[in-house]
Amino acid sequence: MELLRVTDRISEKMFLDTARIIYRKDPVWVCPLDNDIKAVFDPGSNPYFKHGVAERWILRDAGKNLIGRIAAFIDFNLASTYDQPTGGIGFFECVDDDKAAGMLFGTARDWLSDKGMEAMDGPINFGETDKYWGLLVNGFTHPSFDVPYNPPYYQRLFETYGFQTYYKMEGFHYDLTKPLDERFRKIAEWVANKPGYSFRHFSWKEQDELIADFASAFNEAWASFKKNFEPLEPEYIKGVLKKAKPIIDEEFIWIAYFEGKPIAIYLMFPDLNQILRHLNGKMHLVNMIRFLYLRHRKTMTRAKGLLMGVVPKFQGLGIESAFILKVRGAIERKPHYKEVEFSWVADFNPKMRKIFISVGSVPAKNYITYRYLFDRTKEFKRYPIPEVSKAATT
Numbered sequence: 285m286e287l288l289r290v291t292d293r294i295s296e297k298m299f300l301d302t303a304r305i306i307y308r309k310d311p312v313w314v315c316p317l318d319n320d321i322k323a324v325f326d327p328g329s330n331p332y333f334k335h336g337v338a339e340r341w342i343l344r345d346a347g348k349n350l351i352g353r354i355a356a357f358i359d360f361n362l363a364s365t366y367d368q369p370t371g372g373i374g375f376f377e378c379v380d381d382d383k384a385a386g387m388l389f390g391t392a393r394d395w396l397s398d399k400g401m402e403a404m405d406g407p408i409n410f411g412e413t414d415k416y417w418g419l420l421v422n423g424f425t426h427p428s429f430d431v432p433y434n435p436p437y438y439q440r441l442f443e444t445y446g447f448q449t450y451y452k453m454e455g456f457h458y459d460l461t462k463p464l465d466e467r468f469r470k471i472a473e474w475v476a477n478k479p480g481y482s483f484r485h486f487s488w489k490e491q492d493e494l495i496a497d498f499a500s501a502f503n504e505a506w507a508s509f510k511k512n513f514e515p516l517e518p519e520y521i522k523g524v525l526k527k528a529k530p531i532i533d534e535e536f537i538w539i540a541y542f543e544g545k546p547i548a549i550y551l552m553f554p555d556l557n558q559i560l561r562h563l564n565g566k567m568h569l570v571n572m573i574r575f576l577y578l579r580h581r582k583t584m585t586r587a588k589g590l591l592m593g594v595v596p597k598f599q600g601l602g603i604e605s606a607f608i609l610k611v612r613g614a615i616e617r618k619p620h621y622k623e624v625e626f627s628w629v630a631d632f633n634p635k636m637r638k639i640f641i642s643v644g645s646v647p648a649k650n651y652i653t654y655r656y657l658f659d660r661t662k663e664f665k666r667y668p669i670p671e672v673s674k675a676a677t678t
Contacts, residue, residue: 285384286348287391290340296322298342299375300565302353306377310435314427314557315565321375324410325355331520335361337399338410340375341391343384352378352385356392357410358399361514367665368402368657374416376407377434378441385441393658403657405450406442407432414590418453418628423649428588428625429556431455432651439652447654451667453628455649456640460622464612465644472609475602482544483610486525486537495521497539497546505548505593530579531556535614536587540594540603548594550607554584555625582620589626592636604639632669 290299300318307313325340327333336359343352358371373392378385396404409416415430419438427433476483486494495518503515525532531554540548559578563571594603615621628651629636657664 285346285351285387286344287387288342288344290325290342295342296340298350299340299353302342302350303377304565305350306379306435312424312426313433314561315563316430317560317563317567318565319567324375324416330411332357332359332411335359336410339395341388343378343388345384351381352376352388354378354388354392355410356395356404358396358401359410363401366403368659368662369400370403370405370655371396371399371401372408372410373404373406374408374410376438378438380435380437380441382441382444386445389445389656393656397658402659403655405653405655406447407434408653418651418653421650421652423455425648426586427557428455428586428627429553429560431588431625431627442654445656446660447656448664449666450653450655451669452631453651453653454631454637454647455625455627455651456629456645457648458624458626458640458643458645460612460615460624462644464609468605468643469609471602472605476606476609480543481606482541483606484539484541485535485610485614486532486539487534488529491522491525492518494539495525497541498537498549501539501546501549501595502593504595528553530575531584533614533618535617536611538607538610540598540606542598547598548592548603548607550592550604550611551590552587552611552624553590554621555586555588556584558584558586585620586623586625587615587621589624600635604636605643608639608643630667632667634670 288295288298290296300321304315307315323329325338336357338355338357340355341353342350345351353375354373355375356371356373363369363371373389376388378388393404407416407419416432418432419442420432420434421436421439424433424436475481484494499516499518499521507515533554536552536554538550539546559575562574562578567575592604592607624645626640626645627649629640655664
């Protein structure tokens with residue numbers, strides 16, 4: 285077997301093509317857009333390069349056939365906050381071969397070790413946690429946009445090498461063809477109509493004001509939750525929304541206010557994978573026309589809940605249920621939507637899990653984020669789970 289570092293356009297193409305080769309007989313897999321994957325490793329596109337580094341490799345067999353790939357990366361703002369300095373691996377693809385997987389894992393481990401790391405998490409993203417994060421271990425059905433999908437044997441490859449579960453995650457499916465629970469509706473209506481509270485959905489005509497409010501609520505909500513949190517600038521959010529403008533539904537993005545102050549946000553997109561499954565990762569002229577045609581035909585019948593956040597002072601007051609009510613009302617005016625996928629909720633966040641269960645969604649997929657300690661004699665510590673959640677997550 286031959287391991288090659290990605291150094292140019294030819295090897296980058298091989299890195300992208302490896303996934304197409306691994307999944308060529310899998311009818312469920314959806315090929316991500318090549319440009320989206322390339323952007324993760326482009327310092328001009330990915331802001332994590334301001335405080336991080338990344339590297340990629342591909343693996344070929346004796347006949348020079350592509351049989352695997354992996355990326356390793358370090359977010360220096362986050363790495364030193366753990367007991368052991370920790371980097372990450374991701375974009376792993378491999379044939380069903382322990383030796384091949386071991387070469388890929390070992391190469392990433394050595395690169396990270398040389399840069400001072402003592403552990404690696406994976407599979408994760410060199411970026412935010414809402415993309416390419418975790419290993420699918422149950423529920424090998426349609427993957428939503430940016431949500432992990434992989435062959436079942438990957439779990440064995442990771443665990444045989446020595447990776448251990450750092451935390452578990454669940455994906456929830458919400459059937460929109462079923463009526464909203466009446467008790468839930470009454471509670472949500474009560475919250476939504478409380479004095480001082482108001483709710484607005486996104487509008488391109490008011491984008492500057494609403495994006496500023498979205499950024500304010502997002503930054504206050506996440507600052508108390510994420511290690512070394514970096515606030516999002518309104519211009520960055522505007523760029524993300526403009527890029528997604530062809531599929532954005534204004535009524536899928538909501539902001540909650542109390543006495544005019546933004547206190548919570550909800551973001552949901554139509555599931556782009558229902559179109560991307562026809563494009564094989566390419567966005568050339570023909571596929572652009574195909575994309576527009578499929579969007580016009582209302583091919584996207586599923587939505588993906590991306591994030592929900594409430595500033596600490598207003599948590600536990602039912603704001604989330606009011607969001608669900610607002611979004612449900614918007615979807616009822618768009619009857620071609622049949623399902624929402626909420627991905628993902630970690631086992632250390634039992635409050636959010638309870639919310640998704642209460643609205644009528646059901647656990648449908650399970651993921652694991654693994655950690656591997658380079659010093660195999662050190663004690664492994666799982667991500668801490670709040671005491672109140674242990675009964676629900678065992």
